[in-house]
Each structure stands twice: as C-alpha cells, then as structure tokens.
Amino acid sequence: MAHISGMFLSVVGGAALVLGTAYGWTAREYRSAELDVLTERLVQLESSNAEWSKRAEATAELEAKLTALETELATAVQALEEARRAPVAAVAEPEAQPETIVADAGDPSFGDPARGETVFGQCRSCHQIGQGAEDRIGPHLNGIFGRRAGAHDGFRYSDDMAMMGADGLTWEIETLDAYLENPKALVSRTRMNFAGLKDQQDREDILAYLRQFSASPQNIPEAAPTAQAREVELAPEVLALVGDTDYGEYLASECKTCHQQDGSDQGIPSITQWPTEDFVVAMHAYKRQIRPHPVMQMMASRLSDEEIAALAAYFAQLQ
Amino acid sequence: MKLNRRVFVGTGIAAASALSAPMVQAASHGKPKVVVVGGGAGGATAARYIAKDSAGEIDVTLIEPTRSYYTCFFSNLYLGGFWELENLSHSYGKLASDYGINVVHDWATGVDRDAKTVSLAGGGTVPYDRLILSPGIDFVEGSVPGWDLSAQNAMPHAYKAGSQTELLKAQIMAMPEGGTYVMVAPPNPYRCPPGPYERISMVAHQLKMNNPTAKIIIADPKEKFSKQALFEEGWQKHYSGMVERIGPDFGGGNVTVDPAAMTVNIDGEVVKADVVNVIPAQKAGLICDAAGLTDGNWAPVDGASMVSRLDENIHILGDATNQGDMPKSGYSANSQAKVAAMAVRGALTGSRVFPAKYSNTCWSLIATDDGVKVGAAYEPNEEKIASVSSFVSQTGEDAAMRKATYEESIGWYEGITADMFG
Incomplete structure (x- = not known):
C-alpha cells in the first residue's frame, strides 16, 4: 500500500511540475502534456501492479510449502515423542499430570481416558495437549471444554469456524462429539481436514482423555445418553x-x-x-x-x- | 365459498393438484391478470414471484405511487448515523426490465369488486382476475389528541420512510444543547413492534455523540414491549441516564400534544420539547377500507393463502392484515407474499400448491456492533396464523455474538431487498 500511495504522490508531483514550467502554454497544450504524464504513470503503475500480483502468487506458494513442512515437522515430533516415552513408561512412574487434571474421572461408563490417549495419536500431528502445549497446525486443546469455538486467541481459524463461534458454538460434550464424528456436520468449511471418528467408543474414549486437560468437569454429563440423543449420524x-x-x-x-x-x-x-x-x-x-x-x-x-x-x-x- | 377454499388449500398437495386443473381461469382476453397494489415488502415480493415463477403466463401490474421506495426497516440506522439515506432507497426498474412487470406509478383509490377493477387517482381503471393489496399502514385519526396529518411537519411520525425520516433526522441534529426529544409511542398492534425502541436507541446514539446532555422521554401506552429486557439493558449500558420511559402506570397512555407550542401533556404534566416524534395508533392502508375489506382497523385474511375473508379474489398482505400471531414487519410481509404468490399462480395457471409456512425475524441495533434479534416460525390453522416456535436474543450475550448479529442483519437487508426488487 505504501508503495502504491507513493506512486500516486509522484503523479501529483509530476503534474505540478508540468504546470510550473509551462506557464505560458495554452490550456489545451497543458492538458495534453498532463495527459501524457498521467498516461506514462499509468503504464508504470500497471507494470508495478503486475509485479505485485507475481509476488503475491510467490507468497501463496511459499505459504503452502510452509504448511506442508509444518505437517512434516509435527509428524516427526510426534514420532520422536512416542519413541522417547515408550522406554520411560516401562521403568518409571507416570509423568506428573498437568495441573488441570480432574482427579475423579466421573462416570466410568462414559469413556476410557487411557484408551482415548491412544486414539488421540491420530490427532497429534496437528494438535498438542498437556503441559507446554502450543498451537501447531491446529490449536492446542488444553481447556477445550467450555471454550467458545474459533475463539482461542492467536490462532487463525477458518471463516466458518469463526462464524460458528460468534453464533454461540461452545465446545461441550455434545458439540465435541458431533464434531469428532463428522467435522463438516458442524462446521461446513472447517480447515480441519479429518474424516471423523465413526466409532462411538473411540469418541467417548477420546473425550474422556481430552476432558482431563479441561478445568470444567461440570460439562461432563453423568452418563452418555444425552450425547447419544443428539448425534447427527443420519440413517442411510x-x-x-x-x-x-x-x-x-x-x-x-x-x-x-x-x-x-x-x-x-x-x-x-x-x-x-x-x-x-x-x-x-x-x-x-x-x-x-x-x-x-x-x-x-x-x-x-x-x-x-x-x-x-x-x-x-x-x-x-x-x- | 370460503369452505371450498379451505378444503382446497388445506388438504395438501394431492388434492391441490387434482383440483387445480378445473380452477384455471381464462381471463376475458388472453393471459390471466394479477394487479398488486403497494410496492413494499409484501407487494414487490408478490409481484416479482408471480412474474418470475409463472414465466410469462400471468400478466402482472404493480401500482405504487412512489418512484423511489425507501424501506422503513433500517431507517432507524439512518437516524443513528450508521447508514446514509441512499442505502434505504430502491427503484422498481428491474421489476419492469427483468421481470416484465407493468409498474404503474399512481395511487390506487378504490376497488370495484363486482367488475374486478382498480381505479387510479390519475384516472382510468385496471382490470384483474386476482388482486393483491399490500398497502401498509395509515394512522387512526384522533388517536393522539392535538395531532393530525397537518401537524406532521412540526411533530413528525417518521413511520413511513422517506421525507419524514429526513425531517426527523434534521430536527434531531438541530436540537439545542441539553434539549429534549419526546416520543409518543403507539398502542398495539402497530408496524414493527421493536421499531420505536430501536429508534430510541439510535437517537440516543446520535445524541451521545453530538449532544450528550440531551434527554429522551418516551410516553408509552403499553405495559411492555418487544425485546424490552434487551433494550433496557442496552440503554443502561450505553446511554445511562439519558432515556426515561413513562409507562401506562404513570400516565404514558394519557397524552395530548400542542404542535404550535411544541409541548406534550403527559397525564397533566406539560413537557416543553425540541423534537416530538408522534407515532399514532395505526390501521390498514386506506384502500382496504375503501374496498370494504376491513373489520375494525384491519383486513381479516385466511392464513392458508392470505386471501381476504371477505373476497375470494383478493389477497391482502403485510401490515394491513389481521392474520393472527405474526408481527407487522417487512419480513412477515415478504413471507406472506410468497404464500399468496403460490396460491394465486395455483388458482390461475394450475401450478402446484404446497402447504403454507411462514416465518419472521426482527433484528434491532442498540448501539455500535450491538445487534439483537427476535423471531418465530408460523403455520396457519382454521382460526389464524399461529406461532409454532420462537427465539429471542438473551441479555448478557458477549460482544462477539452481538456483532455477528448486527452483521447478519446487514446480510438480511441485502437479502430481502434483492428478494423484493430483483
């Protein structure tokens, strides 16, 4: 923008110069000279415009490459972490739990957080959770229960996710369940490129796991029926x-x-x-x-x- | 007659298709003729849908006196300084050029229901096979003692958009520092239930910016009003100490005005005001009465097809009607127009007729990026159009949701005006 307004200023300056040096010209000659200067500037502006479009294309390409690299990196980090954790788990006490953990797992029939951790493996390439978790390709998931959709500061969401958040979508047991089952059922053009977890047990387990990192146990119902009643799974x-x-x-x-x-x-x-x-x-x-x-x-x-x-x-x- | 109509529309698709063929009417010469009186949210939508969906099989004439239509909805945003007057203005050009509607800029003054013609102020008559009246509102004479139409320059109503809206805005902008704005609010039922209170919000917004010591007084004959909790919360939050509402308990329903002295007498107490916005009691647009289609102040209709309960060849839409639970709003009129358009096409060309569904949503702006809404879905029964489900914005909603609601209302404005004018 700064570049373009600079060009406009110099157009105005050029016209003023012509006016100053050609004081004795007739109005028509002056107009014609002014037109020439403006035409020349226009040509320059057009070529600079083309230059900018090229740069924009190059930037988009680079961004796409960056996203691909991020995915690769996340996968690599996940592999490393798994490799690191495997031997430790065999000999040591479980790692200190994050502060937000809920000691009481509530109704045990709801889901198995240990199994949920395994299921969560397929999410780790994009989402971090636990102590020190940061936003990656997807936002980190600490405190996800009770959080307004699309409202985690500093993360760039799809327009649809932001709109759903503004409409009042909050991540509770039912909404997370529906989103995990079929992301597009809830947010049509979500950036989360994930087909969904069709298996209800998988979803219950993963939700039980995620819940450990949220400070809002009141969001968890005593039993699963509420969640089941509100699924979006449609009969064929x-x-x-x-x-x-x-x-x-x-x-x-x-x-x-x-x-x-x-x-x-x-x-x-x-x-x-x-x-x-x-x-x-x-x-x-x-x-x-x-x-x-x-x-x-x-x-x-x-x-x-x-x-x-x-x-x-x-x-x-x-x- | 009425029974036949109920059976026809009420028994659904199969019966409608079976009956539709013999019901096709051959007009006196050539195509069947539909005349629509009133080019607002009801009339413009009905004319456009009939012309569009009949694809030339029906001859549509739209009679509307003004060449530029100013929407009453969103005119409060102009008062508040959020919109320009031009944003409210729409022309009938596309209805003529893209849809082949014969747009006649004239006043319809009467209806000869036996001859099936509409007479025009400019002379001449227009024949119809089906007539659709969507004339909006007129004011009940004497409802605010001291006020009549000759006083509308001193004390504007601004409840039909256009020059009145401009006048009211100019008066608000010219208020002396610390001046007083009085609104005389209307009794139920009236056009746009949240309208007067959105207007208060917008006037308060304007005054807060330009004249922050000014005062606003509402004399209100109603115990409660639409979105009351939301408006009162908003006034407290954004315009604390500026707005005073005098309800019926304190004489808000006992009001006379003196336009020459610019005073308002509220239950014996005389208030000297700088701007007096009188919104009188309302009734169906005059043509309904002239055509003998009213019962009391409004025109009764059958919710199955918006057909008049007094004439099976005339459908009536929008604010002018007494239909049941739907509020008098542009959205309602637009919704009703689609049902009427379908019924009229079905009767004249034998096209399919489906069961009527109606809906309404009213958005209001309280302050910058602070939008709220109320809405409901409706379906007709034998007696009336009845509400089947509803919602309303909640107090205490966060800023993101209120902003999204406001942005959605802009989207709705673009949507409904495209739906009306093409």
Missing part, C-alpha cells in the same frame, strides 16, 4: 432421499429472504451449489440443535426429512 435412507425440486423451490423462497439467490454472502453465508449431502447433514445438525444459530434452528426444526432433501436438491442445482 435419510441421506438417500431424493428431493422434490418443485417443493424445494417453494420452501427455498423462505431461505431467500436472507440467503441470496445469486450466492453472494454479505453477513449471511451462501447456500447455493452445496454438495447435497453436506447440505442435508448441516440442516439436520440445526434441526437437532447441535449447530447453534437460533434462526437456523427454528427454520430447520419444522422441516421433515423429505423437506430437507427437497431444499438440498433445489439449492444444489441452482446456477
């Missing part, structure tokens, strides 16, 4: 429903009061041309009140499976 026949696009078009008229038909998204996200399954899963997550937005929960709450399918079919084919 619900996902397989083929929507009636005519009906979808009528139902969609209600959506278009806020979501624009041409896909523009000023303050309200675009919902056109989504993959049908993503759309259906997201709507069911609102309907079951796992996604937080009150308007969307209200709209989704009265839609049947067929109506959600109709909407998905209609919006998917919208040009």
Whole structure:
C-alpha cells in the first residue's frame, strides 16, 4: 500500500511540475502534456501492479510449502515423542499430570481416558495437549471444554469456524462429539481436514482423555445418553432421499429472504451449489440443535426429512 | 365459498393438484391478470414471484405511487448515523426490465369488486382476475389528541420512510444543547413492534455523540414491549441516564400534544420539547377500507393463502392484515407474499400448491456492533396464523455474538431487498 500511495504522490508531483514550467502554454497544450504524464504513470503503475500480483502468487506458494513442512515437522515430533516415552513408561512412574487434571474421572461408563490417549495419536500431528502445549497446525486443546469455538486467541481459524463461534458454538460434550464424528456436520468449511471418528467408543474414549486437560468437569454429563440423543449420524435412507425440486423451490423462497439467490454472502453465508449431502447433514445438525444459530434452528426444526432433501436438491442445482 | 377454499388449500398437495386443473381461469382476453397494489415488502415480493415463477403466463401490474421506495426497516440506522439515506432507497426498474412487470406509478383509490377493477387517482381503471393489496399502514385519526396529518411537519411520525425520516433526522441534529426529544409511542398492534425502541436507541446514539446532555422521554401506552429486557439493558449500558420511559402506570397512555407550542401533556404534566416524534395508533392502508375489506382497523385474511375473508379474489398482505400471531414487519410481509404468490399462480395457471409456512425475524441495533434479534416460525390453522416456535436474543450475550448479529442483519437487508426488487 505504501508503495502504491507513493506512486500516486509522484503523479501529483509530476503534474505540478508540468504546470510550473509551462506557464505560458495554452490550456489545451497543458492538458495534453498532463495527459501524457498521467498516461506514462499509468503504464508504470500497471507494470508495478503486475509485479505485485507475481509476488503475491510467490507468497501463496511459499505459504503452502510452509504448511506442508509444518505437517512434516509435527509428524516427526510426534514420532520422536512416542519413541522417547515408550522406554520411560516401562521403568518409571507416570509423568506428573498437568495441573488441570480432574482427579475423579466421573462416570466410568462414559469413556476410557487411557484408551482415548491412544486414539488421540491420530490427532497429534496437528494438535498438542498437556503441559507446554502450543498451537501447531491446529490449536492446542488444553481447556477445550467450555471454550467458545474459533475463539482461542492467536490462532487463525477458518471463516466458518469463526462464524460458528460468534453464533454461540461452545465446545461441550455434545458439540465435541458431533464434531469428532463428522467435522463438516458442524462446521461446513472447517480447515480441519479429518474424516471423523465413526466409532462411538473411540469418541467417548477420546473425550474422556481430552476432558482431563479441561478445568470444567461440570460439562461432563453423568452418563452418555444425552450425547447419544443428539448425534447427527443420519440413517442411510435419510441421506438417500431424493428431493422434490418443485417443493424445494417453494420452501427455498423462505431461505431467500436472507440467503441470496445469486450466492453472494454479505453477513449471511451462501447456500447455493452445496454438495447435497453436506447440505442435508448441516440442516439436520440445526434441526437437532447441535449447530447453534437460533434462526437456523427454528427454520430447520419444522422441516421433515423429505423437506430437507427437497431444499438440498433445489439449492444444489441452482446456477 | 370460503369452505371450498379451505378444503382446497388445506388438504395438501394431492388434492391441490387434482383440483387445480378445473380452477384455471381464462381471463376475458388472453393471459390471466394479477394487479398488486403497494410496492413494499409484501407487494414487490408478490409481484416479482408471480412474474418470475409463472414465466410469462400471468400478466402482472404493480401500482405504487412512489418512484423511489425507501424501506422503513433500517431507517432507524439512518437516524443513528450508521447508514446514509441512499442505502434505504430502491427503484422498481428491474421489476419492469427483468421481470416484465407493468409498474404503474399512481395511487390506487378504490376497488370495484363486482367488475374486478382498480381505479387510479390519475384516472382510468385496471382490470384483474386476482388482486393483491399490500398497502401498509395509515394512522387512526384522533388517536393522539392535538395531532393530525397537518401537524406532521412540526411533530413528525417518521413511520413511513422517506421525507419524514429526513425531517426527523434534521430536527434531531438541530436540537439545542441539553434539549429534549419526546416520543409518543403507539398502542398495539402497530408496524414493527421493536421499531420505536430501536429508534430510541439510535437517537440516543446520535445524541451521545453530538449532544450528550440531551434527554429522551418516551410516553408509552403499553405495559411492555418487544425485546424490552434487551433494550433496557442496552440503554443502561450505553446511554445511562439519558432515556426515561413513562409507562401506562404513570400516565404514558394519557397524552395530548400542542404542535404550535411544541409541548406534550403527559397525564397533566406539560413537557416543553425540541423534537416530538408522534407515532399514532395505526390501521390498514386506506384502500382496504375503501374496498370494504376491513373489520375494525384491519383486513381479516385466511392464513392458508392470505386471501381476504371477505373476497375470494383478493389477497391482502403485510401490515394491513389481521392474520393472527405474526408481527407487522417487512419480513412477515415478504413471507406472506410468497404464500399468496403460490396460491394465486395455483388458482390461475394450475401450478402446484404446497402447504403454507411462514416465518419472521426482527433484528434491532442498540448501539455500535450491538445487534439483537427476535423471531418465530408460523403455520396457519382454521382460526389464524399461529406461532409454532420462537427465539429471542438473551441479555448478557458477549460482544462477539452481538456483532455477528448486527452483521447478519446487514446480510438480511441485502437479502430481502434483492428478494423484493430483483
């Protein structure tokens, strides 16, 4: 920006110079000379503009390389840590637990934190947890229970994650469970590139493990049923429903009061041309009140499976 | 007649499809004609959806006196200094050029329901097969003793957007230091339930910046009002000591005004004011009464299709109607317009008719980046349009959520105006 405004200043300076030296010129000659100077500057600006775009491309490339290197590094660090821990564990007492640990594991039927630690292995390449944990590719997970989504200072989240946080998504047992099961069900365009843990026991164990590093045991229910009741797992026949696009078009008229038909998204996200399954899963997550937005929960709450399918079919084919 | 209509719309898709073919009406010559009176959130949306979805099968005429439409929703943001007047202004150009709607800038003065024609102030009549009235509100004469339309320059209502909004803003900006702004709030039911209180918030914001010792008094005939806890929390937080509301317990419903003296008499106490914003009691836009479609102050409609309970060929939308639980809002009118458009197309061209669903959300701005909302979903039953679920912002929400709510409201404004005007 500094560079560009500098150029503008010199354009103004050049025009002033012409005005000073050519005092006796006719107005037309002056205009023509001024035009020449401006044209020349314009050419210069355009070429400098092209230069900047090139640099921006190069920067993006470098950023991508950096991300790849970070992933590699994290994997290497994880391998090292595992190698370091293995022999120690055999001979020594378990390492001192972090301060935030909850001594009472609560209802033991909920999940096995020891097994959860093993399951968490697949998360470690991106997420750190425990004493000294820092943000890597993903944010560190100390104190995750009770934390507002997308709100950990200093970490750059996807727009969707930030929006869900602003809408009121907080990491509790139910929301973490839904997110781990299928990240996109909760946050459509999350940067977390992870297919999800389909096995309920895996999720319960990993949550029991994560919970040890959070200071909010009150977030943990006595037993699992609440969490189970609010899962977004959809029966295959619900996902397989083929929507009636005519009906979808009528139902969609209600959506278009806020979501624009041409896909523009000023303050309200675009919902056109989504993959049908993503759309259906997201709507069911609102309907079951796992996604937080009150308007969307209200709209989704009265839609049947067929109506959600109709909407998905209609919006998917919208040009 | 009414029973047939209920059966028709109420029995769902299958019955509707079966019945639709014989219900197709051949207009006197050529295409069936729909006339829409009023180009606001109800009328513009209805005209656009009928024209768009019938793809040329229906001839649509929109009668609206103003060439530039100023939305009443968000006009408070102009008073608060958040928006420019131009942000509120919209033209009917695209409805004519992109959708083929015949846009007539004239006043509709009456309806001949037997001949099925609408008469215009400029002379002439327009024939219809189906008529849609979406005229908004007019004011109940004598509801605030001392005030009538001839006093609207001294004491503006600014409850129809445009020149009145500009006038009120100019008066607020010209208030002397430490001056007094009085709002005479309306009784229920009225357009935009949170509107007067959002306006108080925006006036307070403007005065806090430019005239921080000024005072705001609300004389209110209502015990409680929309989003009351949220507004009162916000006024305390942002404009502490500036806003005083006098409810009915303290005579807020017993008000007379003297526009010449610029005084407001609230239950015997005379207040000298610099700005008096009188929002009178309201009724359906005059055309409804002229057409004989009102019962009391409002036009009763059947929530299954927004058809008048007094004329099966006329649908009525938005603020003018008595339909049940929906608030009088631009969002509601827009929602109702889509149901009516579908019903009208079904009746005239045999297109599919689905069960009506309605919804509404009202966003309000309390201060910079402090937005709140209230909303509900509705479905019709035999008696009325009934609320089926609802939500409201909570007191004590954090700044991030309030900011997101405000940004969402801007998104909604862009969305609904695109939905109205194309």
